[in-house]
Ligand code: ADP
């Protein structure tokens with residue numbers, strides 16, 4: 001592969017200054033790289049750790065060029081960059097991740113078509129261009145189904161669960177805003193994810209299989225190692241996907257497991273992922289460390305070692321309201337606060353990781369802590 005190996009003191013440009021950008025920057029700095037971050041929000045989490053910060057919209061061509069000129073490599077922390085702009089940038093600057101993953105995966109429809117091409121097992125779906133396509137969905141998929149916008153959804157935003165004809169109006173409202181896909185609603189027994197880093201020589205480094213619980217479609221907790229026998233199958237799925245899509249750096253594949261223990265690919269995040277945050281404390285390399293190693297052209301560790309099993313809990317605004325007074329008494333809670341200026345009930349404000357030799361017990365104890373809000 002043809003991209004530059006960075007040296008200590010070289011500069012990494014990050015598009016996006018949220019918590020993922022911040023944690024990438026923290027890994028980069030530990031290894032002696034400088035970081036320039038571009039984000040429209042001058043108060044974004046990454047600002048406090050970046051050497052330089054460019055306040056500009058993600059589609060501000062001039063600002064993106066400034067970032068490119070000042071950086072030895074460009075990476076991104078999220079998938080909602082314009083693919084056309086990224087194509088132009090890749091012609092001028094060193095962007096080992098390329099544009100293909102963004103182009104294919106930022107659109108749920110082309111993402112699903114890519115997964116079909118890879119012969120991955122996915123939940124039955126149909127494209128929705130306009131309201132009348134809902135009739136086809138009702139006939140072919142049947143109730144219940146989920147309507148998801150093709151672009152821009154995250155943490156369950158841009159999704160409507162349609163249980164029966166009474167809840168169809170909400171789906172119509174969503175479709176009037178943009179084209180969507182409809183997915184059969186799956187009776188899920190367990191959700192798992194696999195975080196993977198691809199290096200400069202196409203080396204593949206797998207993190208351990210992660211077990212995820214979502215509440216209100218937002219990741220609530222991750223347990224590692226997952227209490228599931230699907231690790232090898234998940235790796236096999238990832239291997240099929242990387243034959244179809246060019247990846248460099250860290251990405252995550254999310255899976256559903258149904259009540260008959262069938263594994264389905266849900267979606268792919270072409271960047272570090274919330275369900276990989278535990279790796280900062282629980283593994284010998286974090287998903288951000290390996291991402292920085294990959295995009296700066298270094299070799300990757302062959303294996304990731306779990307130092308201790310872990311429970312990672314997300315801290316939404318409402319959890320912080322509930323738990324803020326308790327952190328002082330719990331040094332075993334490895335707390336990360338992202339530094340977002342405004343606390344909102346459903347906004348991810350931070351996360352915490354607890355290392356434990358007894359996952360079941362720790363899980364129970366943590367659920368009690370969060371009970372006031374989420375039960
Ligand atoms: P996001 O981009 O917001 O993460 P996802 O498609 O991963 O969107 O959906 C978020 C969560 O909603 C999933 O992790 C799962 O808990 C639930 N969900 C999504 N699609 C389905 C489905 N087809 N059947 C059952 N649950 C689903």
Ligand code: MG
Nearest residue numbers: 155254266267
């Ligand atoms: Mg998801």
